[in-house]
Amino acid sequence: MSGHVRSDPPLRVADHPFFQGADPAFVERVGHHATEATWEAGEFLFHEGDPARSFYLLFLGKVALELGAPDRPKLTIQTVGPRDVLGWSWLVPPYRWRFDARAVKATRALVLDAEVLREAFEARPEDGYWFLLRLVPVIGERLEMARLQILDIYGV
Amino acid sequence: MASERMAAPAEAVPDPFLPLPYEVVSRTAETPDTVTLVLRPRPGTPPLEFSAGQFNMLYRFPLGEVAISISGDRTHPRELVHTIRSAGKITASLTQATPGETIGVRGPFGTGWPIDRATQGDLLIVAGGLGLPPLRPALYEILAHRDRFDRIEVIYGARSPKDLVYYDELQTWRSRPGVRFQVTVDAAGRDWYGDVGLVTARLPDTRVDAARTTAFLCGPEIMMRLTAQALDRMGVPDRAIWLSMERNMKCAVGLCGHCQYGPSFVCRDGPIFSYRDVKARMMLREV
Known part of the structure; x- marks a missing residue:
């Protein structure tokens, strides 16, 4: 990570499509602990196996989600970009990333603290429910995409 | 008489x-x-x-x-x-x-892409794999008459970067003003700087006016179905979504029945169909 920046204008949680329609108090609470970050092309947001401590709201750039196996080059299985969210491994034990995330080009995001999010969900389960209702479709979409990739639809 | x-x-x-x-x-x-x-x-x-x-x-x-x-x-x-x-x-x-x-x-x-119906509005072309070749003649025609259309966007998906066809021409199209061209692949190595994912994942990035958009889709049937459904959700009228269907064609003139697709013969009544006419058939387990 290139470091946290406070450029003008700062990124706001409320401006990301994922949080459209969220309870303002919830947005304010998670936003209070959010930090802004940038990565240059080639830098990693996280590596597979690392502790998963953040939820990323992407505003700019492109991030490749990579899988690897011994003696095989890394394979990008998906790219995500502006308006996308990244990461849910922080939501369920063992809280470890399941893939690498590498910036393909200069990337700017808001980084939400996973512990703050989990505490917020514990304190107000309705916020957690709202959050899951937003996140599950994203997960479902990516699962469907992965299934179709396995089908190799262009290869048959 | x-x-x-x-x-x-x-x-x-x-x-x-x-x-x-x-x-x-x-x-x-x-x-x-x-x-x-x-x-x-x-x-x-x-x-x-x-x-x-x-x-x-x-x-x-x-x-x-x-x-x-x-x-x-x-x-x-x-x-x-x-x-x-x-x-x-x-x-x-x-x-x-x-x-x-x-x-x-x-x-x-067979039938051709209804290019004239797409004029005076936005045009979205979505091609997957070898779905680009049947769309290339339409692209030539559309680009030759660019002023007849408003926004033009193309999304092209392939299995991997090495499976992209017309690679040099893609670079020309992508650098051409007035056309937004997105390319995505199913998987790639680190030497690929483009998008990775299905063509449907690129749809939210399009800037077309859904209600005024005509869409031409060509590729594997499952890709066209998912894309048409996504366009439907975006508000593109089903009558304005056109797909190129593929079946085993033999006589090519609607006599032998090899390419029968419900009440249609793909060779004679298609291969280009309106989504409005085939969407029910696309959901059938066998047809």
């Missing part, structure tokens, strides 16, 4: 079952299993005029013939372009054809 008809001079109707001889003038390897052949009519064979989206039956002597979409520029009817993937005995042999050899051509057959 009957006598008038009988008195009319007989017109020379080309026999749709007779393959006409074409010479292979060039062969370009697009991917490890896909080539583009440029064919020219042998002396005595008239040039073949076609509409974007139509197909020909290519006869590889003595193996037989297959239906292959036309992928060239219709303003150059003396140059017939076909992009062929090696997927069976005949197509494998066709991809090995070299300049100077003769290939039999029957056609053109």
